Amino acid sequence: MRPALFLCYPKCSTCRKAAKWLEENNIEVASRNIATDNPDEKELSVWIEKSGLPIARFFNTSGNIYKENNLKEKVKTASEEELLGILASNGMVVKRPVLVTDDLVLVGFNEEQWSEKLK
Template sequence: MLFICYPKCSTCKKAKKWLDENNIGYTERHIVENNPTYDELKEWYEKSGLPLKRFFNTSGNIYKEQKLKDKLPTMSEEEQLKLLATNGMLVKRPLVIDVDKVIIGFKEIEWQEKLNS
């Protein structure tokens, strides 16, 4: 299982602590030092079944500075995925990627259901 996070992010720290406390093995990946590629994002998006907007860090500074709230609706999926691949700080985190699931963000109840089954 791949755990993609930004180590300074408080939500990522909580998620990592939860994984450790629940003895769930993972490989950690720093989202800025090793930004997800276009191909990875496309695969995860398709596997997740979630709207592409969920992959954006909508509370991040870059999202706000680039006024992406207004721009995303007019962009194609391909354009959005390419944009996400340019900067890890645009991507919502943490991300958990497993063989059959993709989880975005940390909600303990959701993780309990999806990872402790």
């Protein structure tokens, strides 16, 4: 099995906590800095479908870009195409960390959920 893709922002404490958890649980990952190598629309579309989550869950709602651009309202009314464009425009808009394996996508770090899904 190939390593999971771990999208993170190195300065994010939640991402560092998730990375530590992955290491402690011997889960091999290929890390990617979401700020410098943000996902494109095609990747995001595949991940959203695979995750089974609504597209709104992929937005970093506590980030400055989300707040400054009033994305809370936009997420409610915009088409999925528009929202994919916004997410792909800047990795900092995407909720992190994101863990992508062959058969699942986890968004945000929840230790209980990750333990259940990955062990």
